[in-house]
Amino acid sequence: MSQSNNKKGILLVNLGSPNSTSVEDVKNYLDEFLMDEKVIDYRWIFRALLVQGIILKTRPKKSAEAYKTVWTDEGSPLIVISKHLQNKLQEIVDVPVGLGMRYGEPSIQTGIQELVDKGVTEITLFPLYPQYAMSTTETVIDKAEEVRKKFFPDIKINYVEPFYNRDIYIKALAESIKEKLPADFDLLQFSYHGVPERHIYKTDPTKTCSIDNCCLKDDLPSHKYCYRHQCFKVTELVREQLGLPKEKVMVTFQSRLGKDKWIEPYTDATLEGLGKKGIKKLAIVCPAFVSDCLETLEEISVEGKEIFLHGGGERFDYIPCLNEDANWVNVVKVLSEEKLAEF
Structure with missing residues (x-):
């Protein structure tokens, strides 16, 4: 060297x-x-x-x-x-x-x-x-x-x-998901770590963010600092890379702490109701994390699975993080x- x-x-x-x-x-x-x-x-x-x-x-x-x-x-x-x-x-x-x-x-x-x-x-x-x-x-x-x-x-x-929006990352994430995604899944759920809503507003130097009303729009100045938008963007880019229809993919947010309002929809509440909506075979991935940890290995692949199966689901496939x-x-x-x- x-x-x-x-x-x-x-x-x-x-x-x-x-x-x-x-x-x-x-x-x-x-x-x-x-x-x-x-x-x-x-x-x-x-x-x-x-x-x-x-x-x-x-x-x-x-x-x-x-x-x-x-x-x-x-x-x-x-x-x-x-x-x-x-x-x-x-x-x-x-x-x-x-x-x-x-x-x-x-x-x-x-x-x-x-x-x-x-x-x-x-x-x-x-x-x-x-x-x-x-x-x-x-x-x-x-x-x-x-x-x-x-x-x-x-x-x-x-x-x-x-x-989050770099092609090289999106392709790597999509390929990792594709390798582990069952052929007969009903829904692919992207569960991101949540943050309090006020954090979204605090980190927006443009002071134009309105959370629900702008996260899905393109090229707004607030998006550079908007965690919620960036999570939805990752999901959409990966969905396109995988060639999946929009109805086969959804975004939720996990790991709430305290009684403050956190960004929605919530992962646990969503898992509880999916079975009643006819989702029997669920695959779930956690792209806020690049390394598997307590929030993925225990909160999602153990607790989340229990919630989903108890609510009428039949099969739960956790897709690991990018890891190594x-x-x-x-x-x-x-x-x-x-x-x-x-x-």
């Missing part, structure tokens, strides 16, 4: 995971995650009262039990898959590849430090989220900039932008190298 290549590096950043399934580790993880003002965007005092005064009193034990159902011999599925992605990417690029998590370990600071130790001075940071959201892409960039200014002031960082798919690894390579070339 040449000296010039050594000066550049790639840092993959995913959400994160508890260090173990112990209640204490899960509590520490949830505290860091939920106290992020980009996740629960209340004033600090109210956020602390909600998170530390209420949620952390009961949720860690329940979440720890859920994590135990998906934990592997290697550890947390999200961390394990992210490390495999890192290794596979390293095999096909000429610069060092690091890994960091927004919450938990390895941290963003740890990931940057490992690259710096290899002589890297220019980092392309890749938030592993296809769509833009305040609680994903935005908080990763904010944290990375905070870490850079405090610990690595001489390091330059640029960022891979949300890639070769086409996906190539997507990460191409998008990363585009940004590396900008230094």
